[in-house]
Amino acid sequence: MICDSHCHLKHGDAERTEYSPEAILEMMDAAGIDRAVVFAMSTTTKRSIEMAEDAVRRFPDRLIPYVYALPSYQRPVCDELEEAIGQRRFRGIKIHLGECTVADYVIDPVMELAGRHGVPCLVDFVGRYGAAESLATRFPQMKLIVCHLGQYLCTNAQLMDRFIGLAERCPNVYLDISGVVMLHKVQDAVQRVGSERVIWGTDGPHKTPDTTNFARLSLDSVRVLNLGKKAEADVLGGSIMKLIGS
Numbered sequence: 001m002i003c004d005s006h007c008h009l010k011h012g013d014a015e016r017t018e019y020s021p022e023a024i025l026e027m028m029d030a031a032g033i034d035r036a037v038v039f040a041m042s043t044t045t046k047r048s049i050e051m052a053e054d055a056v057r058r059f060p061d062r063l064i065p066y067v068y069a070l071p072s073y074q075r076p077v078c079d080e081l082e083e084a085i086g087q088r089r090f091r092g093i094k095i096h097l098g099e100c101t102v103a104d105y106v107i108d109p110v111m112e113l114a115g116r117h118g119v120p121c122l123v124d125f126v127g128r129y130g131a132a133e134s135l136a137t138r139f140p141q142m143k144l145i146v147c148h149l150g151q152y153l154c155t156n157a158q159l160m161d162r163f164i165g166l167a168e169r170c171p172n173v174y175l176d177i178s179g180v181v182m183l184h185k186v187q188d189a190v191q192r193v194g195s196e197r198v199i200w201g202t203d204g205p206h207k208t209p210d211t212t213n214f215a216r217l218s219l220d221s222v223r224v225l226n227l228g229k230k231a232e233a234d235v236l237g238g239s240i241m242k243l244i245g246s
């Protein structure tokens with residue numbers, strides 16, 4: 001079972017690029033990916049639910065929906081999250097620190113809700129280690145997936161080591177290895193934390209060189225590490241499927 005744990009229906013790039021569910025399926029089929037976790041960002045929580053729900057309605061056996069949490073002090077989103085997870089069977093929550101605040105009074109209700117429902121929060125901390133440590137330690141029941149080993153396309157080994165160290169100390173912390181360019185840090189993560197808490201994703205689709213080859217390259221970047229049969233199977237799908245209870 002190969003599962004892409006991090007696939008965008010809508011990206012957070014400058015163009016706010018969107019991909020149709022059909023384009024994602026085409027990429028998955030061509031690259032040999034069985035399942036994909038899909039979500040939209042750079043939009044409201046409500047719209048993210050509509051987009052993911054529409055995608056999963058078309059491909060219920062292949063796509064797994066996450067809801068995008070965009071809480072603010074003006075606009076609580078917990079009712080929408082509660083409904084998405086409790087009634088519409090969304091399996092996780094995506095949060096991006098580039099688009100929302102992690103001030104306690106805004107983010108804490110979302111963390112509590114995730115912990116209560118047992119769904120993971122996939123959080124892009126944009127390199128802010130302190131924010132990750134605060135959420136991981138204050139909400140031990142909440143399963144926290146740290147995007148990109150802490151920072152997208154990070155070349156700061158020390159910073160990545162701190163995020164890996166957080167996962168070492170906190171059993172509720174998982175490490176997403178999408179968008180990681182220092183591949184030996186993936187080996188370090190597996191060695192220090194264990195393959196069951198290291199999770200592969202493409203962070204795609206991306207057009208360079210094309211969506212299928214972007215996904216293939218991402219898969220190959222794990223396979224060339226020779227992690228061993230079990231560890232590789234965990235990282236490429238086993239870990240995320242277990243985490244979201246599939």
Ligand SMILES: [Zn+2]
Pocket residue numbers: 006008203
């Ligand atoms: Zn992403």
